[in-house]
Amino acid sequence: MIDYTFTFEDLEFFLLVLTRISSFVFVAPFFSMTNTPRRLRAGFSLLVSVLLFNVLTDHSVPAYSTVLGYSIIVLKEAVCGLLIGLGANMCMSIVQFAGKVADMEIGLSMVQLFDPITRDGTGFMGSFYQYILILIMLITNMHYFFLRAIVETFTLIPIGGAKFSSEKIMTTTVQFLTDYITVSFRLCLPIVASMLLLNAVLGVLAKTAPQVNMFSVGIQIKIIVGLGILFLTMGTIPAASEFIFKEMRVMVTAMVNSMQ
Template sequence: MIDYSFSIYDLEYFLLILVRVSCFVYVAPFFSMKNTPANVRVAISFFTSLLLYQALTPAEAVTYSSLAGYTVIVLKEALVGLLIGLAANICTSIVNFAGSIADMETGLSMVTLMDPTSRESTSITGALYQYVLMLMMIATGMYRYLFDALADTFILIPVNGAVLRADSLVDSMLEFLSDYVIIGFRIVLPIFCSILLLNAVLGVLAKVAPQMNMFAVGIQLKVLVGLSVLFLTAGMLPGIGDFVFDEMKRMIHSFVGGMT
């Protein structure tokens, strides 16, 4: 006969695992999209926590002296899950930054649309890069890496074992900001260089043929050249995904290192 009995200690430990996993799923890329049903997120969090509980049940109980002490432990687990998910999620904003620069160079910066995944207004090229990145995350199995990283954090950062080091987390964020700009400009570099050359050509033509309205001609040419370069460089999108995924892994390692 199967014994389904469990102690209060087991319930408390399972709830702490559920808090960390739920907070991670709430902010992690792909899982945190607004068009993902809430019951799907709850199911993913619950069954993932159940699997982790079967593998991670410790020999010693989580000790606390009062309700306030248990509340502090819950908040610590929630913060660990949020920071791990944030480390992965902020890396996806690199493609939105690159898309904004591309649209600004091609004259499409005022053309925005509503992104159904985030319920926010975004640029056309940024939305394109964002959807391609999500498709590559599914195709390459990057979402499995995120759950593997979450499971490994329970070994590196046991339940009620998080020690937040603000200096390490701040250094990780500052280093990310520098990589954020570098990777963003690498993504948009073909469009940026093409429009720069086009501006130089238009400047020469404005001196050679001042009777031509280069402002009206330049607007149309920038859109045409920008879309053409975007189409011709579509083969670079897998490399863009590699840039972002490598940065995502490095950020997760840095954030976990700041909490151990």
């Protein structure tokens, strides 16, 4: 027979579960896209929390004596979900940085597009790389990994049991920044190298044919060559995406370990 009893302690536990899930959903990649309605994200967080509440067997809440004590537990759960989501979301900035470098070299840095994901102006190449990465993320079921990760944290980090280690978080962040710069430049290296070679050729032509306005001609040539190199190097994006997804797994795992 199914037990439908719901005590006040169960309500406290459910609110803590909802806090961790919702804080993760609002910052994690794909789930945190600002063009997704907030009601949809809130409803999704509530649905996952209800399902997870029925799966978890231990509904015990850490002892507290005042409202302030419970508020501190809620804050810890919110920070726990935020750190896990931000650990994965930071890896999305790799393609944005690579796109900005490519835009600057091609000459498209002055062209700003409205990005519905961040609700901010972004370059053409940055938006292109970002949408390709999101599509690959959906194809490879990477969004399921994020859901499994946040669900498994309730086993690894019980409610109210998060212990934040600034040293571990700092070490993980520094290692990520090293890989961040390396992968970004690898992604845009073909465009940067071709633009450097093209600038050298245009410089020689400007000396040999000073009557030709290389400034106006060079901008058009750089855009055509840059887009051509982008088309030829499209095959490297899946490999770069695989490395970025690997970094996401490492960052999420490291963030969870830093709170155990």
